[in-house]
Amino acid sequence: MxxxxxxxxxxxxxxxxxxxxxxxxxxxxxxxxxxxxxxxxxxxxxxxxxxxxxxxxxxxxxxxxxxxxxxxxxxxxxxxxxxxxxxxxxxxxxxxxxxxxxxxxxxxxxxxxxxxxxxxxxxxxxxxxxxxxxxxxxxxxxxxxxxxxxxxxxxxxxxxxxxxQGSVQPVASPSAMHERISEIAQYINRHYMEDLSLQIVADKFYVSPYYLSRIFKEATGFTFVEYLSSVRIKEAKKLLEGSAMKVSQIAKKVGYGSVTHFNRVFKSVTGRAPLFYRNER
Missing domain, CATH: 2.60.120.280 (Regulatory protein AraC)
Incomplete structure (x- = not known):
């Protein structure tokens, strides 16, 4: 290699x-x-x-x-x-x-x-x-x-x-399964601030949690929780850098009921504590 x-x-x-x-x-x-x-x-x-x-x-x-x-x-x-x-x-x-x-x-x-x-x-x-x-x-x-x-x-x-010149490659899903996962990912991007879980999203799309977990990982490389966390923390990082909102308010706004849990997930995704990005402003 x-x-x-x-x-x-x-x-x-x-x-x-x-x-x-x-x-x-x-x-x-x-x-x-x-x-x-x-x-x-x-x-x-x-x-x-x-x-x-x-x-x-x-x-x-x-x-x-x-x-x-x-x-x-x-x-x-x-x-x-x-x-x-x-x-x-x-x-x-x-x-x-x-x-x-x-x-x-x-x-x-x-x-x-x-x-x-x-x-x-x-x-x-x-x-x-x-x-x-x-x-x-x-x-x-x-x-x-x-x-x-x-x-x-x-x-x-x-x-x-x-x-x-309009030479951008059109985005086409490799398969119907990938298209279905795209719909689910779009749903997560629209509703990340809500109480979402694998079971809730599986019910929404009329599939079993086991099936959703397996095909989501296969199609995206993320587990369901990894992807949801990434979307939420990405939005939290933007708020930290671009607003004066308190960390507790940001945590709630992106879907976390516990600031402690938010801090733990934030650091696992970014490698930094939330205030690192606030201090960069």
Whole structure:
């Protein structure tokens, strides 16, 4: 298995390369950066917010900040991929400019995620950029982080040009089962603040809790509780960063009756206590 991982001192620029026979993302996943996922070879299933996408070699997925997502093994799990996480400020998007972006990058603001399937000529360009990013991370010559960031910007511009031309890959569920799970995930996103449980949601969709638990994990990579927790904590994090509400009020607003339980789940999902994000304001 070939692997490379680099994160800058600020935690706002991360590059991860992996060539592996199999891999499951180990934890619930959302973050404050843009994520660019380039599948260099093989196949992957990619669950984003409320639906599963079947990826093929050459596909690029760009996920906006604070969107729950997870990758899952496909039928043939061997794959090679490059992931870059980049803070919006590195793309000219800041609080001072109202999260504005250069016009060519507007598709990043218009969509929660983009799935780009590039023509062969542009895939050659993306491959060259990906290889150069990996080379910079490995050799770490003077200025390698800044150089790699300019390469990532070029990659994003290529993708956004296609998105701007309407070349975004249409999102289609791999199967009827995945479409059903998408409906359930959408329901959770609309009702996360309510008293939800596996039994309540199973009853709502006329399936057994055992069946729902099994197919939800299969389709999304999350257990039911992991996904519900991720959705709730994502919303709580936004409230902590963008409002003056007390932690107890936020806990109640996102569906937790106990602040102690909320604090425990919050730390298990984000790795931080809630007040860490309040103190960043």
């Amino acid at each position: 070939a692997e490379l991982h680099h994160e800058d001192d600020t935690g706002k620029f991360l590059v991860s390369y992996r060539k592996a026979p199999s891999h499951h993302m180990p934890i619930s996943h959302f973050h404050s950066t843009y994520e660019i996922y380039y599948l260099m070879s093989g196949q992957r299933s990619f669950f984003i917010k409320d639906r599963t996408i079947a990826m093929e070699a050459g596909d690029v997925v760009i996920v906006s900040p604070n969107i729950v997502h997870r990758t899952i093994n496909a039928a043939m799990p061997e794959h090679e991929r490059l992931i870059v996480n980049m803070d919006p400020s590195y793309l000219g998007m800041t609080e001072q400019t109202g999260s504005a972006a250069p016009n060519v990058l507007q598709p990043l603001l218009d969509h929660e995620y983009l799935v780009i399937r590039l023509p062969l000529l542009d895939r050659v360009s993306i491959d060259g950029l990906a290889e150069a990013i990996i080379r910079e991370m490995r050799e770490q010559k003077p200025g390698f982080e800044l150089f790699a960031q300019t390469l990532v910007q070029q990659l994003l511009i290529l993708c956004c040009r296609h998105a701007g």
